[in-house]
Amino acid sequence: MTNDDLSWxxxxxxxxxxxxxxxxxFCIFLIYFVYLMKNALxxxxxxxxxxxxxGIAIIPLLIFALTFELLYHQKIEKPLKFHLKxxxxxxxxxxxxxxxxxxxxLFVDTVLSPYLGGRAILIGAVLWTVIFFMIVTKYQRxxxxxxx
Amino acid sequence: MTFGNDxxxxxxxxxxxxxxxxxxxxxxxxxxxxxxxxxxxxxPNGTEYAVCTTIQYGFKPSSNxxxxxxxxxxxxxxxxxxxxxxxxxEAEQNGWLSTWHEWSWWYPWYRLHVKINxxxxxxxxFNPILPGGETYQWEGLEIFAxxxxxxxxxxxxxxxxxxxxxxxAKGLSIVPITWVPAAITLALKFGTQLWLLLNAWSNQAxxxxxxxxxxxxxxxxxxxxxxxxxxxxxFNIMYAGTISALYKLQNELIGAAEPIQHVRTWxxxxxxxxxxxxxxxxxxxFLGWV
Numbered sequence: 548m549t550n551d552d553l554s555w556x557x558x559x560x561x562x563x564x565x566x567x568x569x570x571x572x573f574c575i576f577l578i579y580f581v582y583l584m585k586n587a588l589x590x591x592x593x594x595x596x597x598x599x600x601x602g603i604a605i606i607p608l609l610i611f612a613l614t615f616e617l618l619y620h621q622k623i624e625k626p627l628k629f630h631l632k633x634x635x636x637x638x639x640x641x642x643x644x645x646x647x648x649x650x651x652x653l654f655v656d657t658v659l660s661p662y663l664g665g666r667a668i669l670i671g672a673v674l675w676t677v678i679f680f681m682i683v684t685k686y687q688r689x690x691x692x693x694x695x
Numbered sequence: 696m697t698f699g700n701d702x703x704x705x706x707x708x709x710x711x712x713x714x715x716x717x718x719x720x721x722x723x724x725x726x727x728x729x730x731x732x733x734x735x736x737x738x739p740n741g742t743e744y745a746v747c748t749t750i751q752y753g754f755k756p757s758s759n760x761x762x763x764x765x766x767x768x769x770x771x772x773x774x775x776x777x778x779x780x781x782x783x784x785e786a787e788q789n790g791w792l793s794t795w796h797e798w799s800w801w802y803p804w805y806r807l808h809v810k811i812n813x814x815x816x817x818x819x820x821f822n823p824i825l826p827g828g829e830t831y832q833w834e835g836l837e838i839f840a841x842x843x844x845x846x847x848x849x850x851x852x853x854x855x856x857x858x859x860x861x862x863x864a865k866g867l868s869i870v871p872i873t874w875v876p877a878a879i880t881l882a883l884k885f886g887t888q889l890w891l892l893l894n895a896w897s898n899q900a901x902x903x904x905x906x907x908x909x910x911x912x913x914x915x916x917x918x919x920x921x922x923x924x925x926x927x928x929x930f931n932i933m934y935a936g937t938i939s940a941l942y943k944l945q946n947e948l949i950g951a952a953e954p955i956q957h958v959r960t961w962x963x964x965x966x967x968x969x970x971x972x973x974x975x976x977x978x979x980x981f982l983g984w985v
Contacts, residue, residue, distance in 0.1 A: 553897045562961035570968045581985050584896050608878050644879050652736045672887050
C-alpha cells in the first residue's frame with residue numbers, strides 16, 4: 548500500500564481523474580436529496596442519516612478507491628492481488644469511518660441535541676472529523692512502518 | 696413681419712408678467728384689397744392688347760391692439776432655492792430625517808446615527824473621527840437583514856468547515872500518506888452542507904443565504920483573493936460595522952489557508968464543484984424551481 552512507484556505529480560494526476568466519477572456521484576446524491584426533500588421524505592435526522600449521509604459517506608469514496616486502483620493498475624505492473632489488497636484495506640477504512648460517523652452522529656443527535664440544539668449534529672461532525680483524522684493518520688503511519 | 700392680403704401680423708408683446716399673466720397682443724394688418732394691374736397697348740389699327748399683367752395690393756395699413764388675460768393652469772408657485780440648513784430644518788420638521796447619539800463602552804465608543812424615515816427606514820451610524828464600525832439598519836427591508844444574518848451564520852460555519860478541510864485533508868493531499876482521510880473529509884463536508892440545506896429548505900431567506908455562501912465559497916476555492924474581494928464588497932455595502940470582528944477573523948482564517956493553495960489538487964476541483972452545485976440547488980429552491 549505504501550509502495551510508491553509513482554511520483555507525487557503522477558499520483559495527483561490520477562487523483563484528479565478519480566475525482567470526476569466521485570463528483571458525479573455527489574451530484575447524483577444531490578439530485579436524490581432534492582427529490583427526497585420535494586416529496587417530504589426526510590422528516591427527521593434519522594431519515595437524513597439513513598437515506599443520505601450514510602450513502603454519501605460510502606458510495607462516492609468506494610467509487611474513488613475503485614477508479615484509483617484501476618488507473619494505478621494501468622500505471623504500474625503489480626499483481627491483481629496487490630490492488631485487491633489495497634482496495635480491501637481502503638474500502639474497510641471507508642466502511643469503518645462511515646459506520647463510526649453514523650453511530651457518532653446518532654449519539655450526538657439523541658443525547659446531545661437537547662443541550663446543543665439544532666447545531667449538535669454539525670458540532671458532532673466536526674469533532675468526528677478531527678478524531679477520525681488523528682486515528683487514520685496514526686493508522687497510516689503504522690502501516691508505513693510495518694511495510695504492509 | 697408684413698404679409699400681404701389679409702395677412703395677420705401679430706406681435707406678442709414681451710410685457711412684464713404680472714399676477715394675472717396678462718399679455719399685450721398687438722395685431723397689425725397691412726393691405727386687404729388686392730387688385731389686378733394690367734398695362735395695355737394699341738395696335739396701329741387701334742386694337743387694344745395687354746402687354747403685361749401683375750397683382751397689385753392696395754396700401755392701407757391698419758393696426759389694432761388688445762390686452763389678453765390668461766387664467767393660470769396651476770397655482771403652484773416655484774419658490775426660490777432654499778439653503779441646505781433650511782432644507783434640513785424642513786426635513787426634520789416633516790419627521791423623515793432625525794439624528795440620535797449612541798454611546799458604548801467599546802470601539803468606536805460613539806456613533807452619530809442619521810435616521811432617514813422614508814419607506815424603508817434607513818439608520819446609518821458612524822463615528823465622525825474614528826474609522827470603521829459603521830452600522831446600517833434597513834427597517835422595512837427585513838428580508839435583506841434576515842438574509843444577511845443567515846449569510847453570516849452560514850459563512851461562519853462554512854469557513855470553519857473550509858478551514859478544517861484544508862488543514863486536515865489538503866495537508867494530507869500535498870504530502871500524501873493516503874487519499875482516504877481527504878476524501879472522507881470531503882464527503883463529510885458535503886453531507887454537512889446537505890444538512891444545512893435540509894435545515895434551510897423551508898426558509899426562503901436561509902435558502903438565499905445558503906446559495907450566496909456556497910457561491911462565495913466556490914470563489915474562495917477558486918482563488919482566495921476573489922472570494923475575499925467579494926466579501927469585502929458585500930459587507931462594506933450592507934453591514935460593514937456589525938460584522939467587523941467576523942470579517943477580521945475570516946480574513947485571518949483564509950490567510951492561514953492560503954499558503955497551501957499554491958498547489959492545485961483534486962480536492963480543489965471537487966470543492967469548487969460541490970459548492971457550485973449546492974449553490975445552484977439552493978438558488979433554485981429560493982426561486983421556487985424545486
